[in-house]
Amino acid sequence: MSVLAAETRPKDASTSRVLDVQGLDVRLGRFHLLHDVTFSIDRGERVGLIGESGSGKSLTSLALLGLLPDDAHVSGSIRLAGVGHDLVGARERDLAAIRGRDVAMVFQEPMTALNPTMRVGDQVAEVITIHAGRGGRDKRAARARAVELLDQVGLPDPGDAARAYPHQLSGGQRQRVVVAIALANDPSLLVCDEPTTALDVTVQARVLDLIVRGVSARDAALLFITHDLSVVATVCERVLVMYGGRVVEAGPVTEVFRRPRHRYTQGLLAASDLDSAAAGGRLPTIRGTVPSAGTFPDGCVFRSRCDHATEVCATEPAWAGPDPGNGFACHHPAGAERAS
Amino acid sequence: MSADLTPRPAGPLDGPTPATAEATLPPDEMPPTASPSGARRRPGASFFVGLGLVGLVVLMALVSFVWTPHDPTFVDASARLRPIGDPDYPLGTDKLGRDVLSQILVGARTTLFVGLVAVGVAGLVGVPLGIVAAMAPRRAGEPLMRGIDLLLAFPALLLAIMFSAVYGGSTLVAMVAIGIASVPSFVRLVRSGSLQVLSTEYVLAARAAGRGPWAIGVHHVLPNVSGLVIVQASVSFAIAVLAEAALSFLGFGTPPPTPSWGRMLQESQELLFAAPRLAIVPGIAIALAVLGFNLLGDGLRDHYDPRMEDRR
Numbered sequence: 195m196s197v198l199a200a201e202t203r204p205k206d207a208s209t210s211r212v213l214d215v216q217g218l219d220v221r222l223g224r225f226h227l228l229h230d231v232t233f234s235i236d237r238g239e240r241v242g243l244i245g246e247s248g249s250g251k252s253l254t255s256l257a258l259l260g261l262l263p264d265d266a267h268v269s270g271s272i273r274l275a276g277v278g279h280d281l282v283g284a285r286e287r288d289l290a291a292i293r294g295r296d297v298a299m300v301f302q303e304p305m306t307a308l309n310p311t312m313r314v315g316d317q318v319a320e321v322i323t324i325h326a327g328r329g330g331r332d333k334r335a336a337r338a339r340a341v342e343l344l345d346q347v348g349l350p351d352p353g354d355a356a357r358a359y360p361h362q363l364s365g366g367q368r369q370r371v372v373v374a375i376a377l378a379n380d381p382s383l384l385v386c387d388e389p390t391t392a393l394d395v396t397v398q399a400r401v402l403d404l405i406v407r408g409v410s411a412r413d414a415a416l417l418f419i420t421h422d423l424s425v426v427a428t429v430c431e432r433v434l435v436m437y438g439g440r441v442v443e444a445g446p447v448t449e450v451f452r453r454p455r456h457r458y459t460q461g462l463l464a465a466s467d468l469d470s471a472a473a474g475g476r477l478p479t480i481r482g483t484v485p486s487a488g489t490f491p492d493g494c495v496f497r498s499r500c501d502h503a504t505e506v507c508a509t510e511p512a513w514a515g516p517d518p519g520n521g522f523a524c525h526h527p528a529g530a531e532r533a534s
Numbered sequence: 535m536s537a538d539l540t541p542r543p544a545g546p547l548d549g550p551t552p553a554t555a556e557a558t559l560p561p562d563e564m565p566p567t568a569s570p571s572g573a574r575r576r577p578g579a580s581f582f583v584g585l586g587l588v589g590l591v592v593l594m595a596l597v598s599f600v601w602t603p604h605d606p607t608f609v610d611a612s613a614r615l616r617p618i619g620d621p622d623y624p625l626g627t628d629k630l631g632r633d634v635l636s637q638i639l640v641g642a643r644t645t646l647f648v649g650l651v652a653v654g655v656a657g658l659v660g661v662p663l664g665i666v667a668a669m670a671p672r673r674a675g676e677p678l679m680r681g682i683d684l685l686l687a688f689p690a691l692l693l694a695i696m697f698s699a700v701y702g703g704s705t706l707v708a709m710v711a712i713g714i715a716s717v718p719s720f721v722r723l724v725r726s727g728s729l730q731v732l733s734t735e736y737v738l739a740a741r742a743a744g745r746g747p748w749a750i751g752v753h754h755v756l757p758n759v760s761g762l763v764i765v766q767a768s769v770s771f772a773i774a775v776l777a778e779a780a781l782s783f784l785g786f787g788t789p790p791p792t793p794s795w796g797r798m799l800q801e802s803q804e805l806l807f808a809a810p811r812l813a814i815v816p817g818i819a820i821a822l823a824v825l826g827f828n829l830l831g832d833g834l835r836d837h838y839d840p841r842m843e844d845r846r
Contacts, residue, residue, distance in 0.1 A: 259741075259742050261738065261741055261742060264671065287746075290741075290744045290745070290746055291744060292744070293741065293742050293743060293744040294742065294743035294744035294745075295744060298742065298743070299739070299742040301735050301738070301739055301742075302735075303735055306734055306735040306736060307735045307736050307738075307739045308736055308739070309736045309740070309753070309754050309757070309758070310736075310758065311757035311758050311760075312753065312754075312757065320740075320743070320745070320749075320753070321743040321744070321745075324743065324744050324745060324749075325744060372739070375739070375743060
């Protein structure tokens with residue numbers, strides 16, 4: 195897989211920061227969906243974004259690509275390396291030029307992420323020609339490059355695969371095609387929205403491996419959205435925990451997973467811990483369900499489901515930690531009992 | 535028909551995969567949401583009957599270019615009102631001694647011409663409008679749709695008669711009018727199909743890849759609503775054939791001497807009791823052609839429309 199190291203565009207070498215999100219706030223109608231989301235990703239860094247369904251993970255990823263609905267009110271700032279302007283409030287035409295070139299996305303469902311009426315090779319070639327500029331719109335060269343990319347993502351007989359329609363490929367093969375499309379222009383940031391959830395476990399491992407190798411070969415940043423904590427542990431170096439449209443905890447994966455501070459993170463980890471389940475027979479759960487948008491409590495968003503909530507939780511907890519990429523926001527953090 | 539290469543647009547009841555894909559997927563990579571029917575759907579009997587009838591009309595039109603038993607417009611005063619089965623005139627002659635079989639054969643051309651023009655106009659105008667209406671922002675799409683609704687309220691035949699009155703009666707004018715009157719059904723159908731396609735993940739993926747709205751409309755939406763368009767085209771074809779017959783019957787359609795099934799009906803009026811065969815023969819031709827296009831449309835709908843899957 196040495197061909198994966200295809201560096202065609204010089205990257206901005208002066209800074210290692212690829213993505214910088216500051217105070218991202220999204221409102222849709224009367225719903226306040228994202229609150230002050232702040233994080234950054236460096237070159238070659240792989241960051242996981244975890245949380246239950248409805249906690250704002252996918253919304254964050256769509257905001258990064260400027261794909262939120264037109265009537266969404268977005269404030270804050272999203273800066274991407276190599277892009278001179280803020281992505282928030284940018285014109286659609288400028289955003290379209292960035293998408294697929296500087297930032298690319300792998301979607302959850304490989305069955306529907308490909309156009310059923312277009313040959314797979316053409317779909318890969320499409321994304322190459324869009325961003326090739328006026329001089330480089332050579333269809334044949336793009337098609338040849340598409341076959342090359344399909345080979346890189348490990349499709350057997352890439353030439354035949356390029357001529358196939360999506361329904362002629364299996365789910366795993368389709369997701370490889372989706373990855374090929376995402377990596378086609380060597381983006382500096384790859385966003386993966388639960389890319390392996392729809393795949394079975396053996397295929398899952400291979401696609402994950404493919405994504406990690408593709409990203410590291412390009413020295414690109416990876417934002418990996420999932421609710422599979424074991425996937426985060428194998429793929430990512432840092433993790434952001436989201437709940438109720440906020441980042442409630444952030445830090446290195448080993449740190450956060452070994453010693454969670456926020457009660458929500460603690461609950462998530464407990465609900466995934468098969469060792470403790472073996473003794474008790476049942477997995478511990480977080481009581482209740484994720485409230486629907488707009489019905490999260492004020493103060494600490496998690497207090498309606500938290501066993502440790504007290505009156506003080508009615509006020510919004512401050513971020514406790516050295517920087518936005520390292521810390522938590524909880525009045526009663528786990529691991530603090532011994533100290534107090 | 536490349537049935538297996540043209541999957542239907544993804545619908546809410548369709549599951550994430552076209553049914554045709556299932557045979558090629560290994561079971562361990564099957565998505566849990568795939569529909570349980572493993573068989574590739576084949577076009578039903580109505581499709582083949584419709585195709586046969588339409589093929590017959592096309593064949594008649596093609597044959598008429600190289601051979602007809604007699605000149606269809608030749609008036610032979612010595613051979614007036616020959617009955618069916620006459621050795622020289624298998625379907626008899628009309629009151630002017632013109633050969634009915636030759637007129638039917640040449641009339642098939644008119645019928646097809648009519649359908650092609652009307653469906654062509656309706657499709658060329660209606661399909662882009664439908665896609666635009668689906669993709670345009672609400673404040674532009676809504677007025678467009680209300681305008682289309684207005685056109686829908688206008689009777690097609692009245693529009694055609696109006697056009698004939700203004701531009702003079704000719705097959706082309708009448709058919710453009712019928713075509714314009716068929717635009718709303720195309721727009722509405724294509725718009726709803728496009729909305730469905732626009733909500734799919736591959737359109738989101740195309741946007742995420744930096745595709746602009748035009749390219750998405752042409753490369754992603756259009757091919758995925760083409761199934762709907764084909765179905766609608768065959769149904770509109772039948773409507774146009776019927777409309778031409780009605781217009782010619784009223785005297786606003788194909789002007790003489792060009793043979794037309796509708797005008798043959800009209801000319802048979804005064805002899806309806808003396809020689810009913812003059813009405814019955816073109817009547818059967820019209821009925822079979824309309825039936826053919828309708829059955830073809832039904833058959834194609836069964837194939838393309840995912841919602842029909844369970845009912846068959």
